[in-house]
Amino acid sequence: SNYSQEPPRHPSLRINAKEPFNAEPPRSALISSYVTPVDFFYKRNHGPIPIVDDISRYSVFVRGLVECPKELFMADIRKLPKYEVTATLQCAGNRRTAMSKTKTVKGVGWDVSAIGNAVWGGAKLSDVLELVGVPNLTTTTSSGGKHVEFVSVDKCKEENGGPYKASIPLIQASNPEADVLLAYEMNGEALNRDHGYPLRVVVPGVIGARSVKWLESINIIAEECQGFFMQKDYKMFPPSVNWENIDWSSRRPQMDFPVQCVICSLEDVNVVKEQKITISGYAVSGGGRGIERVDISIDGGKTWVEASRYQKPGLPYIADDISCDKWAWVFFEARAEIPKNAEIVAKAVDTSANVQPESVEVIWNLRGINNTSWHRVQVRVGH
Ligand code: MTE
Ligand code: MO
Secondary structure, three states, X not given: OOOOOOOOOOOOOEEEEOOOOEEEOOHHHHOOOOOOOHHHOOEEOOOOOXXXXXXXXXXXXXXXXXXXXXXEEHHHHHHOOOEXXXXXXXXXXXXXXXXHOOOXXXXXXXXXXXXXXXEEEEEEHHHHHHHOOOOOOOOOOXXXXXXXXXXXXXXXXXXXXXXXEEEEEHHHHOOHHHOXXXXXXXXXXXXXXXXXXXXXXXXXXXXXXXXXXXXEEEEEEOOOOOOHHHHOOOOOOOOOOOOOOOOHHHOOOOOEOOOEEEEOOOOOOEEEOOOEEEEEEEEEOOOOOOEEXXXXXXXOOOOOEEOEEEOOOOOOOOOOOOOOOOOOOEEEEXXXXXXXXXXXXXXXXXXXXXXXXXXXXXXXXXOOOOOOOOEEEEEEEOO
């Protein structure tokens, strides 16, 4: 592995691991802009950042259990209708550090910012699949294909030096409404190297691990991808499972992420000057489910008030309304007058009435994924 040609990164990122590079922005930076600037978007890598320098020769192979396999060059992908989808990408390990306080977990330690919201521009995977003879809303190809596997050009030690890979069900990949993209733009500009230049997959509403960067090939396969990150990682086990009794095959790979919300306007053990404070942050749910409500407590969860929510400043957010971005987070805000010592808590409810678990203990799992427990910050009023 070679880390001598990594791209430049913003100095304000908090680095959780250097090689491979894993970093997140300060939580306050996350809520300073509804669309996360590329510089402040978390970076999650499993190997060195690959270099693709001859873009005219770069291509993606689409093959496997399809009638007419094809090699697609960037020009072919750009010829397809271009879509812009605002979607929140969240690592399944977001908030892992807080989970490890219950009991040690394995994985990169993340605070609350392994998440970002971007406008992704590119071709729809459903259009690409049509090019190789797979019509929209196909569950099984005539030759038995049921899953769509994405293979990268990077090299990871977990794959014994092989590429990162993942798969999603064919029915999702071939559904135009699922908005799965082969993205070549992020926030209106060409993807940068950290985020997958020249082409990455974006699977909205699903944990970040399935949005494969630096795409090299797309395989239509009969069984789910057997790669490390599908079968030996990113699965959620019950609290009773440990490294001695783990049976990886007993669980399915995590796909949609659960309802999540985090306070970003306050750090833990903050000393604030005034008793009147603003409590704001992000809330998001997976699978295209909107946010129905965000509840705020200033007394550790005894009493609650409802926060206001928005996606575009000045426009009301109506969950599930077509004017809102179904794959994107909402920002919430509440003003409150707090006592001298306060435990501020936030919890969200999605449009399927899913709620966040009260405590991290009940969802503890050895890989430290899906920490969506009520978000708490301790605040003191002082000088
Ligand atoms: N794709 C490749 N090729 N290699 C990787 O290491 N990491 C995955 C996913 N795609 C990864 C990848 C994980 S775990 C996450 S959370 C997202 O990319 C992070 O995307 P970002 O770095 O653009 O934020
Ligand atoms: Mo991730």
